[in-house]
Amino acid sequence: MKRFVDEVTVEVEAGHGGKGCVSFRREKFIPRGGPDGGDGGKGGDVYLEGDGQGQSLLDLFYQRLYRVKRGGNGSGSNRHGAASPDLVVRVPLGTEVWDLDRETGERLVKLGEILEHGRRLLVARGGRGGKGNAHFVSSTHRSPRFAQPGEEGESRSLRVVLKVMADAGLVGLPNAGKSTLITALSAARPKIASYPFTTLHPHLGMMPVDGYRQISLADIPGLIADAHRGSGLGTRFLKHVERNRVLVHLVSLRDRTEVDGLLTDYRTVMTELASYRADLPDRVRLVLLSQCDTVTPATAAELTAAMRHRLAAETGGEPREVMAVSAATGAGIEALRRRLIALVDAAAPAPPVFDS
Ligand SMILES: Nc1nc2c(ncn2[C@@H]2O[C@H](COP(=O)(O)OP(=O)(O)OP(=O)(O)O)[C@@H](O)[C@H]2O)c(=O)[nH]1
Ligand SMILES: [Mg+2]
Structure with missing residues (x-):
């Protein structure tokens, strides 16, 4: 077998949400259209997923950074930005995951363990997309000139530990x-x-x-x-x-x-x-x-x-x-x-x- 790795530290960064858009409807012969800025798309999550065939954490040893693209920005005509796809990292059964303090390297909390094939554990949540200005219309605010930025995706340092699992x-x-x-x-x-x-x-x-x-x-x-x-x-x-x-x-x-x-x-x-x-x-x-x-x-x-x-x-x-x-x-x-x-x-x- 290839090299056996049973402990490794990796960085995970979920996607930021896309920006909401500030836009106003522009149509010929309609001088003052209403706001139509669409929402930003959600940033993708990072998951670890149990792989019944996996034997070691070698893949994570070679790739230590898992970063998801941000969600797409909203645009005019109420078009929403696309959500960015989730990132799924496969790990062998018996893997446990700890959130690390980035400063001290100490283990803060156990995020969970993966004991079944196909079972997913969310380790970093993607940010929600920002709302476009179309959301902010009210009777007193007919033409809002602002929109939300996307929410930040979670970012973590993880200690991943394998305890081999067998019948x-x-x-x-x-x-x-x-x-x-x-x-x-x-x-x-x-x-x-x-x-x-x-x-x-x-x-x-x-x-x-x-x-x-x-x-x-x-x-x-x-x-x-x-x-x-x-x-x-x-x-x-x-x-x-x-x-x-x-x-x-x-x-x-x-x-x-x-x-x-x-x-x-x-x-x-x-x-x-x-x-x-x-x-x-x-x-x-x-x-x-x-x-x-x-x-x-x-x-x-x-x-x-x-x-x-x-x-x-x-x-x-x-x-x-x-x-x-x-x-x-x-x-x-x-x-x-x-x-x-x-x-x-x-x-x-x-x-x-x-x-x-
Ligand atoms: N004659 C005979 N020899 C055996 C048998 N099983 C193992 N051996 C021999 O005993 C030695 C040790 O066998 P391994 O299977 O490597 O032993 P192990 O328990 O895995 O040893 P470690 O990996 O060092 O813990 C080898 O030389 C084997 O060929 C058996 O059933 N009969
Ligand atoms: Mg042996």
Whole structure:
């Protein structure tokens, strides 16, 4: 994928309204026609619009200024100026928008967030057109020689922040096999390699469900101990976990013969999720023991059962679901696909994100 941008500041300037016109009817043989100056046209608005295909804010990184033309001026014979067209800037789902103080760069107020394809958020309103002198006739004022100028369009400095939004997010330590798995489930092609932190930013993939529907998956960069304090890729990417409805936690079986090692890996990531946001561990609906082809089938089965048992004892309540899969051989992948669909269907939408 091209460069990934998840935070950018842009300037938006809606169109000013066109000027109202001062004009008097001039017709042959009618010496003193009445006022007939038309109104100015409205200036165009600036909107951000959700684009379900969008993956990053790269376009906004390259174009930082969005300015709309002013509305057309009114003219004689009561002709109104044309409204100038609105400007629509497409952004990926999960984008939030803040109004910035131009002086200090501080965030003043959150203007909103865009979570649905096609949903528009007004970020700068165009000015109304000025009224032409035809509006100002009254019994005492038969021939007004004034008209309104157009109203100014709003102008703002915006901080635009993307928190990747997906039905299911894949989390785990570096090298757990998240990118390999999303490649097996979707057409996404993040880089895969045997060194940690291969994935440097989230990748979205679409897993087909049937002809009409797909489930979005997010491959999130590896998390390590103290990620919430900034270790590894740290908080930069933890924010991309927040908007996933379901989390799938990958724990690699590679070189494992006992359940304790798996539990250590598992807890490391769960602790980071909880430190970032207390309700994130609950969103982990599925623990995947990945790379199961690297151990014997008997070991894989044994460790899966042991992990299930230990996690059930740990939570004391609802047992966590545990499955073994191999993205390399395809073992367990079909079953995983079916479980993912069911889990996403059963999950509530992700709760509101932190304003960070
Ligand atoms: N044998 C086997 N190897 C796998 C499997 N899945 C991943 N691997 C290997 O494990 C290594 C890490 O895989 P990645 O998919 O890059 O791991 P990741 O979790 O995305 O890692 P980061 O991006 O660093 O967080 C690569 O060398 C993969 O080829 C599997 O199912 N079986
Ligand atoms: Mg990866």
